[in-house]
Amino acid sequence: MKGLPLDSLESQSSTHTRAHRPLRQFSFAALISLLLLRLSSVSFEDIADVARDVRWSVTPLPKDPHRRALALMDRAPVIGSSFLLPLLADADRHLLPDGHIDLPILARWYYANEVEDPSFDLRKEVRGQVDIPRLKKGKVGGFFHSVYVPCPEDAGYPSQNEGNFTAATWRVRDTLEQIDTARLIIDKYADTFELSKTARDWKKAMRRGKIGGMLGVEGGHQLGSSLSAIRAYYDLGVRYITLTHSCHSPLADSCGLPGRDPIKPRWDGLSPFGLTAIKEMNRLGMLVDISHTHPKTASDVLTHSLAPPIFSHSNARGVFDVVRNVPDSILRRIGSIDKSRRGTFNLSDDGEGGKGWGADTGEVDKPIPSGDSIVMLNFSPGFVGADADVSAMADHADYIGRLAGREHVGIGSDFDGIEAVPRGLEDVSKYPKLVAELIKRGWSDSEIMGLTSGNLLRILEKAEAVARSQRHVKPYYEVFSGRTDLSKHDSPPY
Structure with a gap:
């Protein structure tokens, strides 16, 4: 992209040449x-x-x-x-896993969750961007099934209790229906799909030629202000929760959506209840997803989470300046995990020109206790740029790779949750076009295999290791401050 200080092909020519040499011979x-x-x-x-x-x-x-x-x-x-x-090393088959696909919401919208509807046959091409033939053509080895229901105001209902979500709501019911739909799809096509509850399960599925997958809840408003919901969702196969969607949640502040009036922060990042929720997610081995969140929320999570947080479907503000994308300061902070890069940042050289969020607060120098994170590329043109195509998508990959490090880049397309798509990336069969473009730009073989599988699986394994280290920790029972229905009593309930 013009004007961006991306790594040049010339600066990587020696690495690129080495990557293309045949492997040296060795004795039988x-x-x-x-x-x-x-x-x-x-x-x-x-x-x-x-x-x-x-x-x-x-x-x-x-x-x-x-x-x-x-x-x-x-x-x-x-x-x-x-x-x-x-x-x-482990002989694992690493095909591409996508961090965010909305197949369940497509099934809800078009088929009222009736996965046995004859017109909803994933063995052939269906409406939307995802089906089995195209998944196989795109070398997809799995994906996170996003189980999403909209914020009340996005569904035509009033905002609930200023974001408390303590009044009667169907958000939890609808989330359970979406979890059920995702699992019914996996079961219906069991010869192709497999529910993977651990990184090892996912690797095993890919080794057998199956398309593995986990579930992701796309919004803290889908918890009903309850830590119990987190535990219940985990038992059903959910392995990440996005702390907010387009509305604030009891957990944290949202960034809102482009094209809408900016929403005033409520918690100044994480809420006290959100901090406890992160501890519970770390204890379980559930990833904390900070796509859709306000940058202060993302910063707070990077500061407090013991397991690596993820941006399941986000791009770079320095390439395209919209609220849904990640600021330079956050990307540079992730880049500072590598000690060799620490202290070398000049935000004024980046796409936001040193004027983006966090540029004046020492953000890049704050530690990340988990020691890892990943930003997974979103294919929605509204977050890619005015001229969204394969090259523009690669600009985001290059930019995030330069600021945060290529080991912190993945893919979270948002397919089936977006109507428009970048030219050349119309559906899940097209992933190889993006990979080929990055190869042309000098990404090494190991960097490509990190982008397409290794980086995400590494993050999952680290989150699971944190959970194993916390086996002695008891579940958290904090009650959200906005709730009045759950308290201890001295007298019987009758």
Whole structure:
């Protein structure tokens, strides 16, 4: 994109050349030794995966960017810098997982959640942007099924209690219906889809050629102001909650939506109840999603979450200045996780020119206790730019990669939740076009495999590790301050 200080191809030419060299040869005896070492620690069902790893390790990748993209989207991620290391690592099939797809809300809107409707047959092309043939063509190895219901005002109802959501509401009922719909879709196409409750489950599904997936609740207003709802959703397969949608929630402040009147912050970021909710999500192993949130909310989460937070479907304000995108200061703060980059930032050199949110508060120097995060690219043209196409989408990937680091970039398309799409990225079959464009721009093989799978799976594994470390922690029972219906009593209820 013109005017953006993106990494040049020239500055990466040596890395790019190395990435395209054929793998160096090694002796057959050494290969057998490595195989025996590998097989000594795996079960019989992994033997085919090991053989595939060996074949990939000795087969050069094609030079054509599109063919190379398809090949990389089939391969296990490079671990470290040695071509031998994949033989010693888990033989996982890493196809592309998408962090945010709205297939359940499409089923609700067009088919009233009746997944057995004859016209809703995912084995052939259906309305929308997602079905099985196109998922396979796009090399998709899984996705987060977004279980979304709108904020009351977006659904034509009055705002509830200034965002307390303590009055009677159908938001929790509707969320349960969407969870049910997502799971019914997974069950109906069990030969293709699989509910994955852990990163390991997801990897196993991809190794078997299945499309794995988790569920994500897209808004704190869908909790009914209850920590119990978080636990119940987790048990049903939900692995992230977006703290807000376009309205404030009991948990945090929203950024609102472009084209609307700005909404006045209520909590100045996280609410006290939201801080407790994050602790409960960390305890469970549920990701905290900060897409849709006000930047102060995102900053508070980066400060307080012990597990890596995610932006499940967001882009960069420095490329396209809308409230839904991530400010430079937040991206630079994520970039500061890498100690070699810390202290080298000059926000005035970035797209916001040092005038964006957090530029004057020392934001980039604040620590991130979890030590990780990921920003997953949103394909909605309203968040991409005035001329949304594959190149513009790659501009966001390049920009986030330059400020935050390419190891912190993923894909969260928002397909089936958006009506318009970027040119060249019309549906889930088109992901390889974006990957090929990034290869042309000098992204290395390992960076591509991070973008398409490794980065998100790494975040999931870290969140699960935090949950394991907190097995001794009891569930949290805090009652939201806006509720008056739940309190302790001395007398019986009759």
